[in-house]
Amino acid sequence: MSFLQHDVPLTWYLLLSAVLFSLGVVGFLIKRNLITVFMSIELMLNAVNLSFVVFAYQWHEVKGQIFVFFVMVVAAAEAAVGLAIIIAVFRVRATLAVDRIDLMKL
Amino acid sequence: MNQSLHLWLIPLLPFAGFLLNGILGPRMPKWLVSAIGLLAPLLSFALVLNAYALTSISAASCAGCGPATAVVLPYVETCPHPWLAIGSLHVDFSFVLDQLSLVMLLVVTGVGFLIHIYSVGYMAHEEGYARYFSFLNLFLFFMTVLVLAGNFLLMFVGWEGVGLASYLLIGFYFQRNSAAAAGKKAFIVNRIGDFGFLIGIFLILTTFNTLTFNQIAVALALKTGMQGGVLTVICLCLLLGAAGKSAQLPLYVWLPDAMEGPTPVSALIHAATMVTAGVYMIARTEFLFGRSPFALTTVAIVGAATALFAATIGLAQNDIKRVLAYSTISQLGYMFLACGVAAYSAAIFHLVTHAFFKALLFLAAGSVIHAMGGEQDMRKMGGLRKKLPVTFWTMTVAVFTIAGFPPLAAFFSKDAILYAAFVQGTEGKILWFVGLLTAMLTAIYMFRLWYMTFFGESRTADAHPHESPWSMRAPLVILALLSICGGWIGIERFSAYLAPAIGLHPAVSSTPHLELILTIVAVLVALEGWLIADKYYRRKPERPAQLAAALPIGYKLLANKYYVDEIYDAVLVKPLFAVSQYVLGWIVDTGILGGITWLLAGIANLSGMILQRWQSGNLRSYAAWLMAAATVVLLFVLIAQGAIPMAGPLTHFLGSGH
Numbered sequence: 001m002s003f004l005q006h007d008v009p010l011t012w013y014l015l016l017s018a019v020l021f022s023l024g025v026v027g028f029l030i031k032r033n034l035i036t037v038f039m040s041i042e043l044m045l046n047a048v049n050l051s052f053v054v055f056a057y058q059w060h061e062v063k064g065q066i067f068v069f070f071v072m073v074v075a076a077a078e079a080a081v082g083l084a085i086i087i088a089v090f091r092v093r094a095t096l097a098v099d100r101i102d103l104m105k106l
Numbered sequence: 107m108n109q110s111l112h113l114w115l116i117p118l119l120p121f122a123g124f125l126l127n128g129i130l131g132p133r134m135p136k137w138l139v140s141a142i143g144l145l146a147p148l149l150s151f152a153l154v155l156n157a158y159a160l161t162s163i164s165a166a167s168c169a170g171c172g173p174a175t176a177v178v179l180p181y182v183e184t185c186p187h188p189w190l191a192i193g194s195l196h197v198d199f200s201f202v203l204d205q206l207s208l209v210m211l212l213v214v215t216g217v218g219f220l221i222h223i224y225s226v227g228y229m230a231h232e233e234g235y236a237r238y239f240s241f242l243n244l245f246l247f248f249m250t251v252l253v254l255a256g257n258f259l260l261m262f263v264g265w266e267g268v269g270l271a272s273y274l275l276i277g278f279y280f281q282r283n284s285a286a287a288a289g290k291k292a293f294i295v296n297r298i299g300d301f302g303f304l305i306g307i308f309l310i311l312t313t314f315n316t317l318t319f320n321q322i323a324v325a326l327a328l329k330t331g332m333q334g335g336v337l338t339v340i341c342l343c344l345l346l347g348a349a350g351k352s353a354q355l356p357l358y359v360w361l362p363d364a365m366e367g368p369t370p371v372s373a374l375i376h377a378a379t380m381v382t383a384g385v386y387m388i389a390r391t392e393f394l395f396g397r398s399p400f401a402l403t404t405v406a407i408v409g410a411a412t413a414l415f416a417a418t419i420g421l422a423q424n425d426i427k428r429v430l431a432y433s434t435i436s437q438l439g440y441m442f443l444a445c446g447v448a449a450y451s452a453a454i455f456h457l458v459t460h461a462f463f464k465a466l467l468f469l470a471a472g473s474v475i476h477a478m479g480g481e482q483d484m485r486k487m488g489g490l491r492k493k494l495p496v497t498f499w500t501m502t503v504a505v506f507t508i509a510g511f512p513p514l515a516a517f518f519s520k521d522a523i524l525y526a527a528f529v530q531g532t533e534g535k536i537l538w539f540v541g542l543l544t545a546m547l548t549a550i551y552m553f554r555l556w557y558m559t560f561f562g563e564s565r566t567a568d569a570h571p572h573e574s575p576w577s578m579r580a581p582l583v584i585l586a587l588l589s590i591c592g593g594w595i596g597i598e599r600f601s602a603y604l605a606p607a608i609g610l611h612p613a614v615s616s617t618p619h620l621e622l623i624l625t626i627v628a629v630l631v632a633l634e635g636w637l638i639a640d641k642y643y644r645r646k647p648e649r650p651a652q653l654a655a656a657l658p659i660g661y662k663l664l665a666n667k668y669y670v671d672e673i674y675d676a677v678l679v680k681p682l683f684a685v686s687q688y689v690l691g692w693i694v695d696t697g698i699l700g701g702i703t704w705l706l707a708g709i710a711n712l713s714g715m716i717l718q719r720w721q722s723g724n725l726r727s728y729a730a731w732l733m734a735a736a737t738v739v740l741l742f743v744l745i746a747q748g749a750i751p752m753a754g755p756l757t758h759f760l761g762s763g764h
Contacts, residue, residue, distance in 0.1 A: 028726075029733065030726075098725040098726060099726075
């Protein structure tokens, strides 16, 4: 990936990461569909992954890349559990609107 | 000291008996329970006899047996592992055998064994046979620990233990409400005394920094000038403990009620052994009492007052066991009186003879009750002389002994006490006079009991008295022989034997004339008491009722035991209940404690009500809070790194990027 340093400055990658993360946050906050909210979380995770990789490359440090694997494993597990929960919720409530999944409220 | 006496086995054998009978008893046949229950005290008694034989060889220092086989008193046996080691305080499991504890052990295990035999006959048809024997063995275990203890703490363990055994046995017929109440009363009243004992032990600990009797005695011997002050306080605290255990004024109230227990228990615990523990304790700690004249005088006054007080009550009781209970209190008063005039050997002498004749009295009374089918009211007895010959003759011995006729045991010991009191100066004369008066009252009420029970016509038609089985008669006969011969050793030889343990306190000045005169006076007084009882209860049996009618107030006062129980109830128990219910129950518990709890619960509830608004149940609002919190944390981190203004890091990255 030697092209990286010459063609695209580091800052741009970081900016990209920040933009992706912010998109994830905004999506998480404003979307009503549970699946979209879930996807927003994945977006945030991958934005963080990107900055990990960039820093790892910048400082010739392998730890950042290793951490990315951890994040991916957790994300995979989370996806499995999260989708299962979403299916279970849909079966019970027949809706995926986060505003209406509020049975625990007092 | 190359020969072991195995002192630790003396308490341990009864304890093994307690465990065996207590755990396996209900599943074992009756003969096995009796065998275990009898074997434990018998073996202990054998060990004590063995110890006595070995030590008296050395005392006689005979030529044939060199010092190699001799065991020198005091003989100490200490567990190699320390019991308590807290800072500078070291307390060991140590048993000390000296002349005093040896005499006491002989009485406890010897009389204890006889009463165990008697119990086999007396309790034969009772429910809870194994339970009874296990408790009796438990009592012997704690009593021997108390006697053998080499320090205050171990003595306290035994002290509390005999209290527990006493409680269990008083409440043996726990289905009866009165028995359960009497057990509780004994335990609670003793607790007041134990409180004093415990405070005394703590004071000793702070003063001497040790609890071992020997070390305290040595420390005191070094401080020759130490007198009164804290020692008086210690001694008065110990006296309170002794008064609780030995049923002295003002803590005697539990002993008459303790007669709710089976009669052999009354004989063993509430006459012969446990109640004398207070006397034993004072004799054991005589090195402390010797340094506090005030405490000694208090002991003497308490003893004399109790002796007289209880004897007057004994005059008007109709329950045969209660008469004996008040007689016990009165005789214990004698022992305290002797301790108070520093005549410890006379006190222990009387303790020994009292153990014989009072155990005999109780066992004979038990035999009478057994024969009468559980009847304890003397007014319903009478004319039993022919029907119960063995009981009658042994009881006669006991009655003449307690009245102080020569040459029976109590004659010697009572005389020794009265003489020791008389030679103690002016106040000693008063004590002597009180003692003499008590002796006369004792003779009156004992002969009253004798006449009412055995003479005249039978006052119950439907009773068919029968003589008791041999297991009950044999102890009666043995104790009667002991009551006759027990005093023949004489006070001089007895105090000479005890001297190494408690010192030769009363300077037994040899004034035989004075002693002879005092003896004659005492015997005459006893004779007078007998004549009065004879006149009132045999020749003119209508006279007591006339006298009671003539002096209604006096009679009622005596018959109702001076209303002491009622006074205690009104002055102590009722206010305590009132304070407990109203002040502690309503104000403190419901008001303060409950109020604080209620307040805390209210605060929690209120904050919960406020905070629950936060929990909107809306996923996105949670996410928003999370976001906001993350932002705040980030800001803090940046501020902490000095990266404010916030554009700083960004421009830094931009700059480094280029």
